Amino acid sequence: AQSVTQLDSQVPVFEEAPVELRCNYSSSVSVYLFWYVQYPNQGLQLLLKYLSGSTLVESINGFEAEFNKSQTSFHLRKPSVHISDTAEYFCAVTSHGSGNTGKLIFGQGTTLQVKP
Amino acid sequence: DAGVTQSPTHLIKTRGQQVTLRCSPISGHKSVSWYQQVLGQGPQFIFQYYEKEERGRGNFPDRFSARQFPNYSSELNVNALLLGDSALYLCASSLSPSNTEAFFGQGTRLTVV
Numbered sequence: 001a002q003s004v005t006q007l008d009s010q011v012p013v014f015e016e017a018p019v020e021l022r023c024n025y026s027s028s029v030s031v032y033l034f035w036y037v038q039y040p041n042q043g044l045q046l047l048l049k050y051l052s053g054s055t056l057v058e059s060i061n062g063f064e065a066e067f068n069k070s071q072t073s074f075h076l077r078k079p080s081v082h083i084s085d086t087a088e089y090f091c092a093v094t095s096h097g098s099g100n101t102g103k104l105i106f107g108q109g110t111t112l113q114v115k116p
Numbered sequence: 117d118a119g120v121t122q123s124p125t126h127l128i129k130t131r132g133q134q135v136t137l138r139c140s141p142i143s144g145h146k147s148v149s150w151y152q153q154v155l156g157q158g159p160q161f162i163f164q165y166y167e168k169e170e171r172g173r174g175n176f177p178d179r180f181s182a183r184q185f186p187n188y189s190s191e192l193n194v195n196a197l198l199l200g201d202s203a204l205y206l207c208a209s210s211l212s213p214s215n216t217e218a219f220f221g222q223g224t225r226l227t228v229v
Contacts, residue, residue, distance in 0.1 A: 004158075006158075032216055034216075036220075041222075042222055042223075043120075043206055043220040043221050043222045043223050044159070044206065044208075044220040045220070046217070046218070046219075049216060051216060090158050090159070092158075094216070096216075102147065102149065102164060102172075102210060102212075102213040102214055102215065102216075102218065103149070103161050103164060103172050103174075104149075104151075104159070104161065104208075104218065105161070106158030106159050106160075107158050108156075108157055108158050109156075109157070109158050
């Protein structure tokens, strides 16, 4: 069984400040890791994913996340946030290998509130 | 190109009624998954269909059912609605179940009164 814990339900931050959204996971098998973003009244958009290779993955809008296997973490970071980054962020995992069904297990979400 | 489309966008039903939600995947995608997102929580997996067959089911009661059609579109049915079924229902499509690129629709907001 897999589970995902997002350690902060809300993260308020001022514009142009750095931010880190924390995610820890638990799994007995190897996993793929994802961050999704959800803007108000919209569906989920994939922000970035870790499948294999370099443990540091980046998105096109300046976010990055680092897979840490020993700490079972996949924290999301951005060095300088914008007002437009205000949204709900979800960390998710799915198993890979022969047991992969594509079923995503999501965390509870973190609300990023960027203040001017 | 059209993304994943869901209909209706909003729905209000009374307790005990039945509801059908619809999803059209991205062209070429053969796998459709359904998720329930209760306010303030992360999405919970309900079903996955691939090539018209159920490939996975989450921990939901039998009141929830789904099917996939030959054109790969899908319907989610919920019978005997409860107040607790009020949620955003999300559909996701991918090329196949093992494909890691899942695309989500805007969702259907169901309110049970």
